[in-house]
Amino acid sequence: MDEIADRAEDRAADQAATDRTEPELARAARLLASPSRARMLKALSDGRPLAVTVLAAEAGVSVPTASVHLTQLAEAGLVHAEHMGRHRYFRLASADVAAALEALAVIAPPDPAPMTTLRAHSRNHALRRSRTCYDHLAGSLGVALMGAFLDQGLLREKSDSVSASRPDQPAAYGRQANYHLTSRGSERFAGFGIDVAELVRGRRPAVRYCVDWSERRHHLAGALGAGLAARFFDLDWLRYGISPRVVHLTDVGKDGVRNVFAIDIAD
Structure with a gap:
């Protein structure tokens, strides 16, 4: 009987440990369920720290309200606060947060609110054309680069990829893949x-991919x-736009991509 009781206690302890260590998906979902917090997280998805005032404007709320939202996100480990002089800035906690947001955007329904201004249309077009996904390139620019690297044999899809495509097919949405340099x-x-x-020596995998929410392909x-x-930023091939996440390929960048990688990026 003592042995049975001991086993029961062990199972209870194991279950308690599991309950403590399993991720709180419901809590994360509640945080993302707020449109204001979701807009602020999207604005932070380019990896740069942004001031509370900028994030408040992005979310369409007051600065005190934005501060409350950001405190909740920080307590959940989704963002980090940084103090620069008298001002407080926030950034995403890690690339994993950005990847989760990008993946969620793939399955999220489109915003039902119609775009009624030229500014909104222009920003939406700019985001789809070229943006940063934390610290790498996304949008049609990111997808075009990924496709060209595969076509030129700079990257290759491993044969053990799930539902691997033929070599002449571009990276496709809705399937898993395993690429290598x-x-x-x-x-x-x-x-x-x-x-x-x-x-190759670093802890971070050298080659990974995200499913691009706007292009439905891999970047x-x-x-x-x-x-x-x-490197694109260092060479002035790429510059940030006026809105968070938006980047622009400069004329020098277009020439450089064409000369170095034999990729012709349309306007």
């Missing part, structure tokens, strides 16, 4: 000024995606 890709990216050896993430975007 080829020797040709290592040479090309190293020649572009990216420390490929450091990417390049991981350490390589981050390194590529950083």
Whole structure:
């Protein structure tokens, strides 16, 4: 009897430990269920810290209300606060938060509110054309780069990918894949000024992908995606737009992408 009682206590202890360690999906869902908090998280998805005043404007709420929302997000570990002088800034806690937001955007229904202003239409078009997804490129620009890298053999889909496509097919929405950097890709990216050896040695996977919510295809993430975007900014190929997340490929960038990677990006 004592042995049975001990086993029952062990099972109860194991269950209690599981209950403590399992993620609180309902809590995360409640935080994201607020349109104001969701708008602020989307604004932070380009990885840069933003002031409370900027986030309040993005969410369409007062600064005190935005501060309350941001405190709740910080307590849940979704954002981090930073103090710069007298001002307080917030950024996403990690790339995982940005990836979760991008994945949720894929299944989220479209905003039922019609776009009635030219500014709203222009911003929506700019987001779909080229934006940052935390620290890498997304939108039609990010998807075009990913497709070109696959076509040129700089990246390759491993044969163990689920529902792997033929080599002549682009990365597709709605399936899992496993991409890796080829020797040709290592040479090309190293020649572009990216420390490929450091990417491979790092803790972060060198090559990952996100399912792009606007294009419904894969764009390049991981350490390589981050390194590529950083290099684009360093060379002034890429500049931030006036709205959070929006980026623009400069004329120098268009020429550079064409000359270095043989990719012609349409306006």
